[in-house]
Every structure is written in C-alpha cells, then in structure tokens.
Amino acid sequence: MASVEYRNTRVAENREQIEKHVREILRLIGEDVDREGLLDTPARVTRMYEEIFSGYEANPQDVLGVTFDEQHEELVIIKDIIYYSQCEHHMAPFFGKVHVGYLPSGKVAGLSKFARLVDVVTRKLQVQERITSEIADILDEVLKPHGVMVVVEGEHMCMCSRGVKKYGSETITSAVRGSFRTDSTLRSEFLSLINR
Ligand SMILES: Nc1nc2c(ncn2[C@@H]2O[C@H](COP(=O)(O)OP(=O)(O)OP(=O)(O)O)[C@@H](O)[C@H]2O)c(=O)[nH]1
Numbered sequence: 079m080a081s082v083e084y085r086n087t088r089v090a091e092n093r094e095q096i097e098k099h100v101r102e103i104l105r106l107i108g109e110d111v112d113r114e115g116l117l118d119t120p121a122r123v124t125r126m127y128e129e130i131f132s133g134y135e136a137n138p139q140d141v142l143g144v145t146f147d148e149q150h151e152e153l154v155i156i157k158d159i160i161y162y163s164q165c166e167h168h169m170a171p172f173f174g175k176v177h178v179g180y181l182p183s184g185k186v187a188g189l190s191k192f193a194r195l196v197d198v199v200t201r202k203l204q205v206q207e208r209i210t211s212e213i214a215d216i217l218d219e220v221l222k223p224h225g226v227m228v229v230v231e232g233e234h235m236c237m238c239s240r241g242v243k244k245y246g247s248e249t250i251t252s253a254v255r256g257s258f259r260t261d262s263t264l265r266s267e268f269l270s271l272i273n274r
C-alpha cells in the first residue's frame with residue numbers, strides 16, 4: 079500500500095444531516111445563521127469532520143503496510159511525529175508529538191508508516207492515554223519486536239481555553255511493551271535520544 083489518504087465516509091454520507099445540526103447549534107448559541115460569514119460554516123465544519131475523524135475507517139494494522147525482514151536488532155526511534163486529535167470529553171483539540179522506539183526482532187516497517195499509524199490512531203475522539211497504548215499495542219502485534227516504547231506529549235485545549243484555563247501545561251504519557259518493561263537502561267537510552 080502506497081499513500082492512502084483516509085476520509086470519514088460516514089460524514090460524507092450524512093453530510094446534509096450534519097450541516098443541518100451544525101446550523102442548529104449556531105442558532106441555539108444565539109448566532110444569526112443567515113449572516114454572510116456563517117453561510118458556509120456548516121459545510122466547512124462537515125468537511126473538517128471528514129478529515130479530523132478519518133481515523134475511524136482505517137485498520138491501523140493495515141496502515142503499517144509493508145514490513146520487511148531486516149536483521150537490525152538495535153534500537154530504532156522515530157521521534158517528533160506531530161498529531162492533532164479531539165478529546166472525547168469536550169470535542170476540543172489536543173495536539174503534540176509522538177515518539178516511538180522499538181527493538182526489531184527481524185521485522186521492520188517503513189519509517190513513514192509510523193507517522194501514518196499516528197494519524198489513524200489520533201484522528202478520532204480520543205484520550206491521550208489510549209492513543210499511547212493503542213500505538214504501542216499495534217506495533218507490538220504487527221512487528222512482534224523485542225520491545226516497544228511510546229511517549230506522547232500533548233497540550234489540551236479543554237484545559238487552556240476553558241475550565242481550569244491552564245495554558246501551556248503539558249501532559250506526557252508513556253507505554254512500554256516487552257524488554258522496555260524490564261530494562262531500565264533501554265528506557266533511559268530511548269529517553270535520552272528523544273530529549274537530546
Ligand atoms: N485522562 C485524561 N483526561 C482528559 C483527557 N482529555 C481531557 N481530559 C479530562 O477529562 C475530564 C472530564 O471531566 P469532567 O469533570 O467530566 O468535565 P468538566 O466538568 O468539563 O471538567 P473540567 O475540565 O475540570 O472543567 C477533565 O478533567 C479533562 O481535563 C485525556 O486525554 N486524558
């Protein structure tokens with residue numbers, strides 16, 4: 079599989095209904111839905127949903143695509159993979175970076191596939207902890223490596239723009255599988271390389 083750009087086809091199928099409901103929300107918050115600036119907003123929001131909720135239809139295992147045999151059994155790190163997601167509590171954006179490290183056991187995946195995996199796991203309603211463990215579990219399942227470690231950094235708009243309003247606070251989550259669980263030197267090597 080080369081580059082497949084996923085879209086949420088359910089959103090496309092239900093376009094009219096979604097647009098109608100967005101328009102209704104605008105009306106209910108006190109907006110003039112007929113003013114010029116808002117006329118195309120329901121359609122724009124619907125198109126945006128096709129994109130930001132495109133993760134529902136992808137099979138994350140397939141996204142890793144072609145894996146190949148390679149006898150490199152030392153640490154491989156793909157760091158600073160940017161993601162944008164929506165928190166399932168408020169439907170507010172949260173975003174940041176994913177760092178992945180793994181110890182291959184004879185099978186590696188194309189580097190871009192890690193970024194594609196991050197895209198499909200994050201482009202749906204999520205919580206940061208689940209993003210972290212889903213990525214670790216999928217890599218563990220597909221590549222069957224000696225070990226995997228995933229670190230996710232995130233800034234949550236539901237904590238910045240509303241509620242506690244703590245702009246700039248950062249959430250860091252990690253998940254370890256296989257040898258990363260028991261080998262603290264390996265974890266330290268991974269952390270020092272992603273923080274260098
Ligand atoms: N653990 C976790 N919590 C999250 C994530 N995204 C948002 N939240 C939290 O989900 C919680 C929802 O709490 P509720 O008390 O039901 O909602 P709320 O009244 O809007 O809470 P406040 O944000 O404290 O005003 C909040 O504490 C959010 O900060 C996430 O990715 N992981």
Ligand SMILES: [Zn+2]
Pocket residue numbers: 165166167168169170234236237
């Ligand atoms: Zn939230």
